[in-house]
Amino acid sequence: MNSKQHYVCSCYYTNNFFIRRLGHVVFVDRAQFIKDYSQVLKEKGISSEKDVKTILSELNQELQRRKNQSQEYLERRAAIQRCYTPLHQHVYHLQESFLADRFLEMVRYSQTEGATVEGLMSFVEWNKAEKVYGFPVFTEEFCQELLAELEHFELSDSPRGRPNTMNNYGILLNELGFDEDFLNKLREDYLTPITTLLFPECGGDRLDSHKSFIVKYKTDGDVDLNYHYDNAEVTLNICLGKQFEEGSLYFGHMRTERQPNTAYAEYRHKLTHGLIHRGQHMHGAMPITDGERYNLIMWLRSSKIRNRLCPMCNTRPQLVATDGLGDGFTQDQVNVCNVE
Numbered sequence: 001m002n003s004k005q006h007y008v009c010s011c012y013y014t015n016n017f018f019i020r021r022l023g024h025v026v027f028v029d030r031a032q033f034i035k036d037y038s039q040v041l042k043e044k045g046i047s048s049e050k051d052v053k054t055i056l057s058e059l060n061q062e063l064q065r066r067k068n069q070s071q072e073y074l075e076r077r078a079a080i081q082r083c084y085t086p087l088h089q090h091v092y093h094l095q096e097s098f099l100a101d102r103f104l105e106m107v108r109y110s111q112t113e114g115a116t117v118e119g120l121m122s123f124v125e126w127n128k129a130e131k132v133y134g135f136p137v138f139t140e141e142f143c144q145e146l147l148a149e150l151e152h153f154e155l156s157d158s159p160r161g162r163p164n165t166m167n168n169y170g171i172l173l174n175e176l177g178f179d180e181d182f183l184n185k186l187r188e189d190y191l192t193p194i195t196t197l198l199f200p201e202c203g204g205d206r207l208d209s210h211k212s213f214i215v216k217y218k219t220d221g222d223v224d225l226n227y228h229y230d231n232a233e234v235t236l237n238i239c240l241g242k243q244f245e246e247g248s249l250y251f252g253h254m255r256t257e258r259q260p261n262t263a264y265a266e267y268r269h270k271l272t273h274g275l276i277h278r279g280q281h282m283h284g285a286m287p288i289t290d291g292e293r294y295n296l297i298m299w300l301r302s303s304k305i306r307n308r309l310c311p312m313c314n315t316r317p318q319l320v321a322t323d324g325l326g327d328g329f330t331q332d333q334v335n336v337c338n339v340e
């Protein structure tokens with residue numbers, strides 16, 4: 001691990017707590033929560049003392065998870081390095097042969113002088129929502145090998161963290177060791193030329209960190225994902241398999257739109273294909289009705305953008321130092337406070 005200091009915004013400890021029956025809420029303490037949400041609780045028919053107690057207990061658990069996160073991350077990572085033996089060592093090292101020909105052509109085109117968004121569109125297969133682009137990323141063979149590696153990890157007794165508050169299953173790829181020689185390379189050498197062209201206003205020309213994880217849906221686990229925005233400037237979402245029915249993604253409005261006139265665009269995941277979109281573009285996943293779906297998600301971050309405006313609280317970030325990987329803020333342009 002490098003020695004650079006990492007940061008989260010202080011809103012990490014108060015905002016965007018996900019409760020299935022309520023959606024995302026702000027949670028400081030019991031008194032604030034009851035005061036701010038009494039009306040909403042009433043509207044949702046959550047009135048018994050027992051129900052409110054259950055919700056408060058979930059919120060407190062999530063707060064503890066967030067407070068302990070960096071320590072637990074370091075412990076899990078060390079345990080995985082010590083005890084886990086990969087099935088396919090080579091999938092941790094990105095090779096061009098893992099990448100779809102079409103994707104490599106897109107990268108090359110984006111690097112040519114005079115490349116334009118219109119020119120890049122001839123490689124894009126799906127663009128039915130504004131600034132959402134679908135195209136092949138990996139080969140089928142690589143997806144199979146990566147899936148086999150992920151399933152091997154799942155069957156091991158290694159510890160694993162939750163990708164975020166909405167997903168109960170899934171794998172944090174940095175803990176497993178995918179950042180160093182796979183995901184960093186994918187971001188810097190292959191994705192950045194494309195995002196420079198497609199998302200300059202979101203820092204696509206300087207995506208300097210990421211958080212990457214696998215989301216997993218199955219009929220007896222998480223089947224869908226609520227409508228949300230990502231803690232990312234730009235998101236890449238690649239479908240690795242396996243076999244599944246339904247489970248489409250849908251896109252609505254931008255989070256910052258004041259009076260959204262939402263008409264949803266539906267995207268059906270396709271094996272080996274990825275979708276790239278703005279992190280603040282609201283989206284969700286419909287339920288799968290059969291099988292299992294594994295997708296690789298990269299929340300791509302640009303410190304240039306988020307140092308000015310935290311995408312989760314929409315204000316200037318108040319930085320809190322962390323021993324973990326942080327959320328992609330850097331120190332140079334922001335005030336650092338030492339809350340813990």
Ligand SMILES: O=C(O)CCC(=O)C(=O)O
Pocket residue numbers: 215225230237249283284285295297
């Ligand atoms: O299930 C999907 O494909 C979307 C996942 C997603 O939006 C996320 O993890 O942020």
Ligand SMILES: [Fe+2]
Pocket residue numbers: 228229230235283
């Ligand atoms: Fe998302």
